[in-house]
Amino acid sequence: MxxxxxxxxxxxxxxxxxxxxxxxxxxxxxxxxxxxxxxxxxxxxxxxxxxxxFKGRGTELVASGLAAAGERAAVCASAGNLGQALAWSARGRGLDVTVVASRFATAAKLDRIRALGARLELVDGDHELARERAAAIARRDGIRLVEDSLDxxxxxxxxxxxxxxxxxxxxxxxxxxxxxxxxxxxxxxxxxxxxxxxxxxxxxxxxxxxxxxxxxxxxxxxxxxxxxxxxxxxxxxxxxxxxxxxxxxxxxxxxxxxxxxxxxxxxxxxxxxxxxxxxxxxxxxxxxxxxxxxxxxxxxxxxxxxxxxxxxxxxxxxxxxxxx
The missing domain is CATH 3.40.50.1100 (Rossmann fold)
Structure with a gap:
């Protein structure tokens, strides 16, 4: 192969x-x-x-790597599941997480992201606009941008x-x-x-x-x-x-x-x-x-x-x- x-x-x-x-x-x-x-x-x-x-499998690797490198924050764009998973994996490792999502995303997913302790920012558009906003936050704050599938x-x-x-x-x-x-x-x-x-x-x-x-x-x-x-x-x-x-x-x-x-x-x-x-x-x-x-x-x-x-x-x- x-x-x-x-x-x-x-x-x-x-x-x-x-x-x-x-x-x-x-x-x-x-x-x-x-x-x-x-x-x-x-x-x-x-x-x-x-x-x-299934997203927790990947976010466990991401959060573990961030913690090992001494990082303290990360941001991602999510339709809901990645954000929940990253919030869950980060919570036990002392990481601050910001999740950017469309305000039209599934309400139950957004509620769970908040409940897991992540900072949630909503955009008036679809997932692609959320990705752009997450990238802007990463540049502004100098933190890791977690990109599903690319990472x-x-x-x-x-x-x-x-x-x-x-x-x-x-x-x-x-x-x-x-x-x-x-x-x-x-x-x-x-x-x-x-x-x-x-x-x-x-x-x-x-x-x-x-x-x-x-x-x-x-x-x-x-x-x-x-x-x-x-x-x-x-x-x-x-x-x-x-x-x-x-x-x-x-x-x-x-x-x-x-x-x-x-x-x-x-x-x-x-x-x-x-x-x-x-x-x-x-x-x-x-x-x-x-x-x-x-x-x-x-x-x-x-x-x-x-x-x-x-x-x-x-x-x-x-x-x-x-x-x-």
Whole structure:
């Protein structure tokens, strides 16, 4: 395999730094989903931890490195989950964290960021505007700007999921990974291509936020003017060139799914697996729903990557419309 920015030895070492509360998450077959989807389905559950998403794996590495270097503050832009995770990881290491987010972000995520002790600044725009503001704060205050997916720690933290999957390789043939900034896809993909090359790595993004998927297929950075999806955690518009370079080396395919498929997948996870998932976490099942013939007879693993939802919106999504 050509070299990505990631290093497998560092990824293995990361397991000694990351708080065990984020490691060795459940991986289990969910037979109740299989009659609906027409394939064997296993779930990798990344939500049973204090921040209810996989992001804590990466922020543990970031915060540990900052503390070891004697740093005392950091800033990040976040749709919600990274900010929560960085606040959690920083709190126990004496670090001050500022999180910049869109004021239109999921309210529950913003509330949790505040509760974890981070300073929260809201901008009147989308995640890309939040990234610009976070960079400005970092320059002004001379502090570390934590950039999800660009900072290799965020990718290598997520890659520890790949180590856990690789230990079970042979029992499944496909992994479906939500694609946003790319940390999870490049991290897991890197490990699987090295340790379990027979496993197909398929990335999934909403049709309403297609920038990195289009970039993957055109093999160049493609930006979009807007993003329109309920999957707020993956709604980026400006792919990072270095991340795309890695993704091209480790992903076998990237697909786009429609909003109605994401909503159906949310309902399936609740009704058949008893799981509350945020829309980004339902992308893998949405991909199966849209291409059942592609996955028929296969054993797929889908990563349930987050469960921080706005409950009023979630109830609307999972409650079927009344029939006349």
């Amino acid at each position: 050509q070299q990505t920015r990631l290093d497998t030895a560092r990824i293995r070492a990361a397991r000694t730094v990351i708080d065990p509360v984020f490691l060795d998450t459940p991986l289990y077959r969910c037979e109740a989903l299989e009659p609906v989807l027409g394939c064997t389905v296993s779930i990798k559950l990344e939500t049973a931890n204090p921040v209810r998403s 290799v720690e965020t990718c290598e933290g997520a890659a520890t999921i790949g180590l856990e999957l690789a230990a079970r390789a042979g029992s499944f043939d496909t992994v479906l990974i939500a694609l946003g900034g790319g940390a999870m896809a490049t991290g897991i993909g890197h490990v699987l291509k090295e340790l379990a090359p027979g496993v197909e790595v398929v990335c999934v993004q909403p049709l309403g936020a297609p920038a990195l998927t289009r970039s993957f297929h055109q093999r160049r950075v493609v930006t979009t003017e807007s993003a329109d999806t309920i999957a707020d955690g993956v709604a980026g518009r400006y792919p990072i060139p270095a991340v795309l370079d890695d993704l091209l080396l480790v992903a076998d395919d990237a697909v786009l799914v429609q909003e109605r498929s994401i909503i159906t997948a949310l309902r399936l996870l609740l009704d058949h697996a008893g799981l509350v998932a945020e829309p980004s976490a339902a992308l893998g099942l949405a991909a199966v729903l849209e291409a059942p013939e592609r996955f028929a007879g296969r054993h797929v693993v889908t990563i349930i990557c987050g469960s921080n939802v706005d409950m009023p919106a979630y109830r609307r999504w999972v409650t079927p419309a009344p029939t006349s």
